[in-house]
Amino acid sequence: MRPSEVQRLTVGETVDRYAEMVRAKSSTGALAPGTAEVYARDVHTFAELAGPVRVLDDLDGADVEEVLLRFARKPDGRRSRPVPSGPGPAQSASSQARFRRSVSAFFQYAVVAGWVQLNPMQAVTLRPKVRGGLRPERRALTTEQAEGLLGAAQELVVREPRGQGRADQRTGLRDGLIVLLLAAVGPRVSELTSADVEHFFVNAGTRYWRIFGKGGRTRDVPLPHPVALVLDAYLGEGRPALDRGREPKALLLSWRGRRLARGDVQAVIDRVLARVDPERRRSVTPHGLRHTTATHLLAAATDMDAVRRVLGHADLSTLGRYRDELPGELEAAMRVHPLLGSVAPPEAPS
Missing domain, CATH: 1.10.443.10 (Intergrase catalytic core)
Incomplete structure (x- = not known):
């Protein structure tokens, strides 16, 4: 059940509480430790990009979209080689999708905890374009x-x-x-x-x-x-x-x-x-x-x-x-079509 009144907490305060909650879940076995650390890392990055002193309930869909865009251009520190500067994204599509999922989970919890009146993720339409999927x-x-x-x-x-x-x-x-x-x-x-x-x-x-x-x-x-x-x-x-x-x-x-x-x-x-x-x-x-x-x-x-x-x-x-x-799988499936087993091929002309 949602609280009757919204708590006007800053982004930094809510992120700290959320990170503490997901780490507690990992200690009880409800979340894998690696998953909890990914959630905690991503929401702290969100706070850094959104501004930790802003009130969380003041953020709207446009603000969250701006954070997603800034994250997409943020250099990936895991890469051994620097990414060339330019207008293109520095984060891979999979990293952007993961970050979006983490932020979405954070706001779902924020609604239940009474930190926001409405979930701003519902107004976000920005999605990473996957080029070729997985490597x-x-x-x-x-x-x-x-x-x-x-x-x-x-x-x-x-x-x-x-x-x-x-x-x-x-x-x-x-x-x-x-x-x-x-x-x-x-x-x-x-x-x-x-x-x-x-x-x-x-x-x-x-x-x-x-x-x-x-x-x-x-x-x-x-x-x-x-x-x-x-x-x-x-x-x-x-x-x-x-x-x-x-x-x-x-x-x-x-x-x-x-x-x-x-x-x-x-x-x-x-x-x-x-x-x-x-x-x-x-x-x-x-x-x-x-x-x-x-x-x-x-x-x-x-x-x-x-x-x-x-x-x-x-x-x-x-x-x-x-x-x-898999190569050839469509051809193999059509060769054994379940509806055509009783259909006889035409006779060869005499």
């Missing part, structure tokens, strides 16, 4: 490219020297498992790096992975049999023996016994890609392998809700953003 590395691999990557991962697993050589040279099982899990199950990279050994269990003869996802939600995903075999081999022979006090629970470890980080996962993918035939090789990120999982499961006519549950999406509308176009 290629974040989109799904084709069937040929995916088979090349998985083949290279399987080759690493088969050729892994068992108990021979230096420990830092025996990473084939781990690297192969990482690629197989990413391509077959499609977890977020944070879900993969935070996985512990105890999160994997057997039920009625099937190996499951209990994935702890965004917003404190969990899902139990059955592993395909080939992936389960590699997991068992890694746990039995490939996972480093640990000294006391070293990450005893983490599934994926460096040869020194430390939990792998997000950047380590990309390095593993790149090493496996280097073994793929150049004609079937294409750079891909962990997010691109998540797209690969969704795209190929859906292309195989897998039930959409089952795919949603595998990926850990809250609703089916989110799943649509992970479905990428």
Whole structure:
């Protein structure tokens, strides 16, 4: 229920309260820590661009549009190379869309909290123009490219020297498992790096992975049999023996016994890609392998809700953003049209 009177608080005051609220949600498991930090960072940027001493309820749709435009032109500090000066945007379309979502969530909360009478986002029509969507590395691999990557991962697993050589040279099982899990199950990279050994269990003869996802939600995903075999081999022979006090629970470890980080996962993918035939090789990120999982499961006519549950999406509308176009899929669909199976071709003239 909304408060009966609007509190005339400044932008800076409301942003601080909102950031405190989302961080409290992350501590209770209602929000993933990374998501909470993104929200907090974006609303503080909003305050900086809108003016922290202005009263929040005085902002209208035009004021918010001006903030969105200023953010679009704001240099992206994450880039290693400076963006050329000019009238074009410095922020990518995806960054602009993320910032807009954060600001929208902030104003939805502000309405309920009694900081504004009306949500100014309802009057905002400015939207970032997406040029080409995601960059290629974040989109799904084709069937040929995916088979090349998985083949290279399987080759690493088969050729892994068992108990021979230096420990830092025996990473084939781990690297192969990482690629197989990413391509077959499609977890977020944070879900993969935070996985512990105890999160994997057997039920009625099937190996499951209990994935702890965004917003404190969990899902139990059955592993395909080939992936389960590699997991068992890694746990039995490939996972480093640990000294006391070293990450005893983490599934994926460096040869020194430390939990792998997000950047380590990309390095593993790149090493496996280097073994793929150049004609079937294409750079891909962990997010691109998540797209690969969704795209190929859906292309195989897998039930959409089952795919949603595998990926850990809250609703089916989110799943649509992970479905990428595959070459030849329209032609293949029309060749097996469900309405034309009983239509006989015309007879050849005698």
